[in-house]
Amino acid sequence: MDMKTGKKGYLHGIPISVKENYYLEGYDCTGGMSIYLDDCVTEENTLIKILKKQGAIPFVRTNIPQSMMTYECSNPIYGQTKNPHDVTRGPGGSSGGEAALIAAKGSILGFGTDIGGSIRIPSHFCGVYGLKPTVGRISKKNMLPFQSGQTLVQAAAGPLASDMGGLVAVMKSLLVPAMFEQDPTCPPIEFRNEIFESKRPLRIGYFLDNGYITPVPACQRAVSLATEVLQTRGHTIVKFDPPDMYACFELFLLSTFGDGGESFIEALKDDLVDPALKLAHMGLILPRWLNLFLGWVLSKFGRDKMMYILSKSMRGPGSVGKYWKIAERNEAYKKQMLRRWRANKLDVLICPGFAFPAVRSGNVFNVMGGVTYTVLFNLLNYPTGSMPVTKVTCEDEANMADYPSKTAYEKAMKKDNVGSTGLPVNIQCAAQPYQEELVLRVMAELEQGLKAQN
Numbered sequence: 034m035d036m037k038t039g040k041k042g043y044l045h046g047i048p049i050s051v052k053e054n055y056y057l058e059g060y061d062c063t064g065g066m067s068i069y070l071d072d073c074v075t076e077e078n079t080l081i082k083i084l085k086k087q088g089a090i091p092f093v094r095t096n097i098p099q100s101m102m103t104y105e106c107s108n109p110i111y112g113q114t115k116n117p118h119d120v121t122r123g124p125g126g127s128s129g130g131e132a133a134l135i136a137a138k139g140s141i142l143g144f145g146t147d148i149g150g151s152i153r154i155p156s157h158f159c160g161v162y163g164l165k166p167t168v169g170r171i172s173k174k175n176m177l178p179f180q181s182g183q184t185l186v187q188a189a190a191g192p193l194a195s196d197m198g199g200l201v202a203v204m205k206s207l208l209v210p211a212m213f214e215q216d217p218t219c220p221p222i223e224f225r226n227e228i229f230e231s232k233r234p235l236r237i238g239y240f241l242d243n244g245y246i247t248p249v250p251a252c253q254r255a256v257s258l259a260t261e262v263l264q265t266r267g268h269t270i271v272k273f274d275p276p277d278m279y280a281c282f283e284l285f286l287l288s289t290f291g292d293g294g295e296s297f298i299e300a301l302k303d304d305l306v307d308p309a310l311k312l313a314h315m316g317l318i319l320p321r322w323l324n325l326f327l328g329w330v331l332s333k334f335g336r337d338k339m340m341y342i343l344s345k346s347m348r349g350p351g352s353v354g355k356y357w358k359i360a361e362r363n364e365a366y367k368k369q370m371l372r373r374w375r376a377n378k379l380d381v382l383i384c385p386g387f388a389f390p391a392v393r394s395g396n397v398f399n400v401m402g403g404v405t406y407t408v409l410f411n412l413l414n415y416p417t418g419s420m421p422v423t424k425v426t427c428e429d430e431a432n433m434a435d436y437p438s439k440t441a442y443e444k445a446m447k448k449d450n451v452g453s454t455g456l457p458v459n460i461q462c463a464a465q466p467y468q469e470e471l472v473l474r475v476m477a478e479l480e481q482g483l484k485a486q487n
C-alpha cells in the first residue's frame with residue numbers, strides 16, 4: 034500500500050476477468066476437458082498473484098474451446114460462447130470468453146493465452162485489444178498443464194482489454210521485480226518507458242496478403258488504413274514480403290502435434306468430443322494411412338494442398354530424431370525471417386488481424402487456413418498485438434464479388450462473409466522478440482491517430 038496515495042498498486046480496484054486455463058486457488062481448471070474436472074487447484078497462477086498485489090480483483094473466469102486448440106469457443110462442460118456483435122457467429126478462440134465479455138462491456142481487462150492466435154483471433158473477432166508477448170517475457174507458471182511438455186512452439190500468456198490503456202497498464206504492472214522474484218525464468222527486463230514513449234520515427238513494414246489465403250477486402254482495407262495513419266505521423270512505410278506460409282503452418286503443426294496427437298487423444302478418451310473437434314479427433318484416431326488418404330482426397334477436392342499438409346502434420350513427425358529436425362527447421366525459418374527483416378531495416382510489421390472477420394458458429398473448420406495469419410508470429414515467437422481499426426462496410430461486402438473462389442477455404446469464406454457488415458476488423462502489429470514496448474508504442478499511436486480522424 035502506498036501511504037501517500039492510499040493505493041494498493043498500479044491496478045488498485047480494477048476488476049479483471051481470467052481465462053479458464055489459469056490456476057485460481059479453489060477452482061478446478063479444465064480447458065473444457067472433463068478429465069480435469071473436480072480437481073481443485075491449490076496454487077494460484079503467478080500472474081494473478083502479481084496482479085492481486087497490484088490491486089487487481091479477479092471477478093470472473095471465462096470460456097474456452099475444448100482443448101484450446103481451435104478457435105470455435107465451445108466445450109461440453111460450459112457450452113458455447115457467442116459473439117456479442119452477431120450471436121450467429123463465434124467470438125473466436127481460444128480466449129473467446131474473454132474477448133466476448135470485454136466486447137459486451139462485462140469486463141475492461143482480462144487474461145488469455147496464445148499458441149496459435151488464441152489472444153489475437155478473439156480480439157479480432159470481437160473488436161478488442163490483445164497482446165501476445167514473447168514467450169517467457171511474463172510468467173506462465175501455474176496454468177493448465179495440458180501439452181506443456183511441448184516446448185518448440187509454446188503458449189504465451191497475455192492481456193486483452195477494451196483499450197490500449199489497459200494493455201499498457203497490465204505490462205507496466207507485471208514487468209516489475211516482484212514478478213522476476215516469483216518466476217526467475219523470466220528475464221528481468223522491467224517495462225522500458227523510454228521505448229514506449231520514444232518519438233523516434235520508425236520503419237514500418239506491412240503486407241496485405243500472406244501468399245496463401247487472401248484476406249477479405251475489409252481485412253486488407255484495415256491494414257491500408259493503419260499504414261496511412263502511421264505515415265501521417267511521420268513513420269516510413271515499406272511493403273514487406275511475408276515468408277512461406279505452407280512451411281510455416283507445417284512446422285507449427287509438426288511442433289504442436291509433435292507427439293502425433295497422443296496427449297490430445299488421451300485427454301479426450303472418455304470425454305464427449307465437442308462438435309468443433311470431431312474431425313480433428315477423427316484424423317488423429319484413424320489409421321495413419323487412412324488419415325493421409327482422406328487428407329489427400331480433401332486437398333484434391335478442396336484444391337488446396339494445405340489440407341493435405343494439415344492432415345499429415347497433425348500426426349507428428351514420427352520419431353524423436355525427426356522431431357529434432359523440425360526444431361532445426363524452425364530455427365532456420367526464424368533466421369530467414371530475421372534476414373528479411375534486417376534487409377528491410379524494419380522496426381515493426383503490420384498485417385491483417387486475420388483473413389476474415391468473425392465466422393458463423395460451427396464454421397471454423399471450413400475456414401481453418403485463415404489461422405496462418407496468427408500462427409506465423411507464434412512460430413517466430415515475435416510479440417504481437419491486435420487492435421480494432423475499422424468495421425466491415427456494405428462496400429467491403431459488395432467487393433467480395435471479386436474475391437477468389439477456387440479453393441474450398443475461399444468458397445467457404447465467401448459464403449460465410451455474407452451479412453458481415455458491421456463486424457469489427459483488427460490489424461496485427463509485430464516486432465522482434467522482447468520488443469513489447471515497441472509494439473505497444475505503435476498501437477498506442479495508431480489508436481490516437483484513429484481517434485483524431487473520427
Ligand SMILES: CCCCCCCCCCCCCCCCCCCCCC(=O)NCCO
Nearest residue numbers: 101103146147148149150151188313316327344
Ligand atoms: C478425417 C480425417 C481427415 C483429416 C483432416 C484433417 C483435419 C484437421 C483438423 C484441424 C487440426 C487442428 C489444427 C490446429 C490449428 C491451430 C488452431 C489454433 C487456434 C488457436 C490455438 C491457441 O492459441 N491456443 C492457446 C493455448 O493456450
